Amino acid sequence: MIRPRHFIFALFFRLTVAIAAPPLVAIDVGHGGPDGGATSARGRPEFAFNREFAGVLAGIMRGRGESVREVNFVGDIGSLVARPEQAAGSDFFISIHHDSIDESWLKPWLWQGTEQTYTEVKRGYGIFVSAHNPDLETSLICASSMGAMLRRAGFVPSAWHGRKHLAADAENGVWYYDNLVVLYRTTLPAVLFEAGVIKHRDEELELADPERQARMADALATGIAACLFVTGKSARE
Numbered sequence: 001m002i003r004p005r006h007f008i009f010a011l012f013f014r015l016t017v018a019i020a021a022p023p024l025v026a027i028d029v030g031h032g033g034p035d036g037g038a039t040s041a042r043g044r045p046e047f048a049f050n051r052e053f054a055g056v057l058a059g060i061m062r063g064r065g066e067s068v069r070e071v072n073f074v075g076d077i078g079s080l081v082a083r084p085e086q087a088a089g090s091d092f093f094i095s096i097h098h099d100s101i102d103e104s105w106l107k108p109w110l111w112q113g114t115e116q117t118y119t120e121v122k123r124g125y126g127i128f129v130s131a132h133n134p135d136l137e138t139s140l141i142c143a144s145s146m147g148a149m150l151r152r153a154g155f156v157p158s159a160w161h162g163r164k165h166l167a168a169d170a171e172n173g174v175w176y177y178d179n180l181v182v183l184y185r186t187t188l189p190a191v192l193f194e195a196g197v198i199k200h201r202d203e204e205l206e207l208a209d210p211e212r213q214a215r216m217a218d219a220l221a222t223g224i225a226a227c228l229f230v231t232g233k234s235a236r237e
């Protein structure tokens with residue numbers, strides 16, 4: 001049983017600790033170096049989208065007084081394992097990606113004189129967690145919180161992931177992807193975020209729009225901050 005006075009003290013303690021130690025979030029830019037990741041409908045490498053959006057997200061979090069650890073912002077990280085290693089000591093790990101689709105679904109088209117491929121059947125964001133993550137509970141709460149904030153801001157999750165992945169919280173666009181090194185070779189709660197499908201010609205343009213990037217990053221930052229607050233993970237005692 002918690003007596004009211006104790007509860008108020010505990011709440012005050014939590015608030016003061018939370019204010020004293022805002023969350024430290026590690027933001028990882030997916031791919032890099034010779035591995036550009038997927039290629040957009042107009043031929044732009046995924047890494048460029050990842051780097052751009054990670055920068056927007058980092059800026060918004062810092063603007064809120066939160067701390068950010070940049071992982072692979074230069075694009076020269078040596079290995080997958082090095083990503084969570086560089087994030088050690090943070091409160092949360094998010095890896096930024098942009099999505100593609102299996103080749104069998106691609107159609108050819110010409111863009112500025114070069115042959116490219118695109119899809120019309122898949123679009124929307126996805127949030128992935130690994131059941132092998134040592135803090136699966138926090139990972140799931142944060143993923144759902146992020147997805148809920150994205151939907152509240154008008155973003156739509158991709159139902160396509162249900163073809164390959166078990167649902168963790170399909171309504172909010174959260175799926176299991178258990179064997180992702182960046183999500184389980186870590187001690188931190190962790191998610192991989194696919195911002196959208198760059199093979200979709202309309203969504204590619206939307207994903208490159210700075211105003212939309214800021215709205216999406218704002219929703220994500222709110223979801224992460226809320227989750228770390230309610231789970232008590234933002235206080236690095």
Ligand SMILES: [Zn+2]
Binds near residue numbers: 031
């Ligand atoms: Zn990727």
